[in-house]
Amino acid sequence: MTGHDENGGAGRPRGRRSTLLKIAGLTMAGLLVLGVGAAGFVYWHLDHNIKSVDIDQALGDDRPAKAVATPSANASGSAEPLPTGSLNILVLGSDSRSGKENKALGGGSSSGARSDTAMVVHIDAGRKKATIVSIPRDTLVTRPSCPLKSGGATAVAYDSMFNSAYSVGGPVCAVKTVESITGIRMDHYLEIDFSGFAKLVNALGGVTVTTTQDIDDNDSHLHLAAGTHHLDGKQALALARTRHGIGDGSDLGRIGLQQQLVKALLDQISSTSLLTDPAKLYDVADAVTGSLTTDTGLDSLSELVSLGESLKGLSSTSVKTVMMPVVPAPSNPNRVLAKEPAASELWKSLG
Template sequence: MTGEENEYGDDNEGSDLDRRLGRRSRRLKAAGFALAGVLVLGAGGAGWAFWQLNDNITSVDINSALGDDRPAKPQVSPSAAAVPLPSGALNVLVLGSDSRSGEENAELGGGGQDSGARSDTAMVVHIDEGRTEATVVSIPRDTLVTRPSCPKESGGSTSVAYNAMFNSAYAVGGPVCAVKTVEAMTDVRMDHYIEIDFSGFAKLVDALGGVTVTTDEAIDDEDSHLTLAAGTHHLDGEQALALARTRHGIGDGSDLGRIGLQQTLVKSLLEQIASTNLLTDPAKLYKAADAITGSLTTDTGLDSLSELMSLGESLRGLSADDTTTVTMPVTTALWDRNRVVPDEPEAGELWESLK
């Protein structure tokens, strides 16, 4: 997201200092993408604050775990490699999960402590070359897939599983298996992995001052504890999380209805980030940055604040209007009406278009 050109005056008028401040502010106002809800913030201030935010991030070395048994990396064009900031196309697997244990996540998860980790939200974020347009592809958690053999942290590997639910990959093998399963079903290499947990997402929304969404129909879901009339609402963090998790109180009660709400929430979050001037409120800026970094698990290519800031700066031209949200084409499984399978050839054509 870019700062508005006139925010610091006309570029042809004013002092050199004004212009430098304008350019500096636009650089710091790094763009993020969400969701699950992902924000990349430039954090100024004392060195201890930078260290604290940097230390918040948890990472997984996915590249080492998967080795060379992956889809090939696309060739980077000379123009993309020649600029100071990266500008080539990028594919990022974004998961929303309750994987980080703790009382807050257990309460927000809608039940007691649960030793199993789940990923109910999965999105492949494809950023076009030039990084001014993006496509967010949601993968229904109820999709039946062939789950490949995945390496275990303790050694050895899991067995190949046929007609397994998509979100079981994360449950049995964490981020590494989630990435490998997505790459196996799409033949698209994931350049990065970002995971955000329940409590972090709620804290991020609160740090931004809430988020405004419009629903086309009333919602009354006992499981997510969300009741909303049809219309426009300004939600706090806990309400926004409940909206992202709602499925039984809308549409036919399937995961597809929940995905529609999540996609609405993604765009609303991008708009909220663009309209919130965190640079004028250092305490609010730190609160937002602390919320997001404290809830993140990434691959080792994004496990520092400087790397996240670099990614954010490279996305400064990306806005909600430039982001397209779609759902992987699916159809009801013939042998289980409560599950879906990729609808071919449409699903394959979608993934091929991202390559």
């Protein structure tokens, strides 16, 4: 015998090579299992990040009618069709006061929260255009009776600040109040807190905005000269909260900055290659889901992904930002009232 095996190998007994192949095969199998397990853990982690509130159950049928559904699109004919109908989504930015991160970003004391930012996002049928309507938090409204988690309900409150709805009854009361003043059913609810917004901006690599005037606000700790700036998460959050350093110092000036930030975020998301950078994609997904509260119709990763997929054709240039028309309140110069009939006409156009 020569020591060659039947395949021409020299000095390598067949039994040893067979053992090595088995080890290699088991190693590859192990890596594949670990990979699948890691992917499963990532999905589980992101999915369980999301907090939700069953608004439909809480409010029952005492709500505006749902919009008429339109057929879904299914270009490929194989995957489940994506929804194409119009949507109305109430988006709140929560001044959450819980957790060290929120406190460090200006969340205040250890209890309570306020809806400092409120936007009704109307997405047209076809999902190629959208209108974002900001509701000033200082708007005086009739706050309807809202069900409470502990049982019972809040009393109807007249000439109440809009953002008090969230304070007294959480997301359920915020949705009911918006529906009562707009006459439009909110299909979904999304809420993100201080730390979540800052994390999202950081995960995206910051946002670029252009200010037309100097901003010098000691309350939000933001000091920017007029011009174009690339902001990190903490600075972007400060810009969203700034009001004393611009305009008349009211909430109305801040709304313009917030709407500018929304468009800047859309631009940043569209210019970031998330699908080719798994690490960045995970950071963004973790930032979003980790500080997100939704209605039960959006409380899973698959539902959020489906919504995102259906909005692929939506760019910042096709998003219109407006503010609900308001006038100063006669009873208090620091409060505003919906300007009629302009406000009602705006909501009607989105119905």
